[in-house]
Amino acid sequence: MKKIIIIVLGVTLLVGLGIFATHLMSKKGKSDEQVAAFNFDIKDTASVDKIIITEPNGMEMTLVRSGKEWTDDKGQCVQPVQVFNILEALYNVRFKGYVPENAVKTVINRMTTIGTKVQYFQNGDWSKTWYIGGSTSDHHGTYMLVESAQAGKSDLPVIAEIKGLQGIIEPRFFADPRKWQCSGIFAYQMDEIAEVDVNFTERPDRSFEVRKIKQDYLVKFGGKYLTSLDTNMVYRYLLNFKRINFENPNYELTNKQLDSLKHSTPFCILKVRTTKGEKTQLRMFRRQSDSGEKEVDDFGDNSPYDINRFWCELPTGQIVKCQYFAFNPILMGHIYFNQDRYKTVR
Structure with a gap:
């Protein structure tokens, strides 16, 4: 009798496990098939x-x-x-x-x-x-x-x-x-650049031009042409155009603020012409300081504006945020063409 009961229980257990396994495999198989299909x-x-x-x-x-x-x-x-x-x-x-x-x-x-x-x-x-x-x-x-x-x-x-x-x-x-959007603005090799014009509207004494004439260069700094020019300094300056990027697109200014900014006077206008005749113009605008306090900028002036970042209008009209750290090598001409370094004439 005990043997019969054990056999019956065993068969029942096997049948139950079989049904459960069949149900599980059926459900799993359907899911696996679905996952495999998709x-x-x-x-x-x-x-x-x-x-x-x-x-x-x-x-x-x-x-x-x-x-x-x-x-x-x-x-x-x-x-x-x-x-x-x-x-x-x-x-x-x-x-x-x-x-x-x-x-x-x-x-x-x-x-x-x-x-x-x-x-x-x-x-x-x-x-x-x-x-x-x-x-x-x-x-x-x-x-x-x-x-x-x-x-x-x-x-x-x-x-x-x-x-x-x-x-x-x-x-x-x-x-x-x-x-x-790609953040690249300039990616020029030195020999691709025919002319650079940096115009500081508030401080013309800091403005300068670099022009390529055949294999030579002509530099004008602070309204005066340099008669004694260190060509290596020109090379060092032009090499900075190899990689100039902006930091971020505009996420801060409203359309009204953008319109007002574009109608204001930029502190700097940068123009670049390549040997192929391509022209790029950037208009740069001061950005209000977050702290509201004056700080010494890279030119040594006490500035009420942000000394780390500024707004820049690209040739497309888009306004982007830029870092002085990235742009100073192509804006601060006195590092390369200081009037005290060369004998100059008008």
């Missing part, structure tokens, strides 16, 4: 030639590959490191886990209201779209949906991550063109 990654990132990022507010940014370079849809330069961050995520993204059933509705609602949409194109054709819905509570995963040309759109969100990295995916994707 892969987030694209391993051949070299074939990705267009990316469209759309934020919840409708702001859209289009990135286009042209050869090895990336630009926006107007052909303007974009920061390559940020494109790399996207392609890295596209290559290394992977499934991390399922969204708990009791949280699915909340996650879907959140993705609908604050989600970011990212469309990927390969060799000119749409290939895949990500729907990014924010991070998990531990900030180690991101809620995502995926849609592909082969499998359609997934009906339930999952948690994704980037292989080998901790953190969330969402910060890599934004559509504000100011955040994408």
Whole structure:
């Protein structure tokens, strides 16, 4: 009798385990099949030639590959490191886990209201779209949906991550063109520059010009031409144009303030002409000091303005924030062409 009871219990246990395993495998198999069908990654990132990022507010940014370079849809330069961050995520993204059933509705609602949409194109054709819905509570995963040309759109969100990295995916994707804009202003080799004109409107004694005449140079400082010129100092000055960047786009001034700034008198106007005839003009404006107190600037004057940063109007009309530290090597001509250094004549 005992043997029969043990056998019955054993069979019952095996049947129960079988049913549970079958149910579990059936559910898991369906989920695995779903995850496999909706892969987030694209391993051949070299074939990705267009990316469209759309934020919840409708702001859209289009990135286009042209050869090895990336630009926006107007052909303007974009920061390559940020494109790399996207392609890295596209290559290394992977499934991390399922969204708990009791949280699915909340996650879907959140993705609908604050989600970011990212469309990927390969060799000119749409290939895949990500729907990014924010991070998990531990900030180690991101809620995502995926849609592909082969499998359609997934009906339930999952948690994704980037292989080998901790953190969330969402910060890599934004559509504000100011955040994408390249910060480079000048990137000239010395022999590409034909003329530089630096005009300090408030202090003409600090203004100067450098002109290339065939293989020689002519320098005018403080209204006087230098008759005895150290060419090495000219070379040292022109080498500073190899890399001049602005710090940030404008995130502070309103449209009214921008209009007022542009109608004011710049403290400096910088003009550069290349040997190919390209011309660039920058208009520079003082920035109000945050402290409100006077400080000694790089020229030794007590200034009520910010002595670290100023506003600059680019040739496009855009106002950007710049650092004196970056621009002083091309603005402070007295370092290279001080009148006391040379015998000068008018």
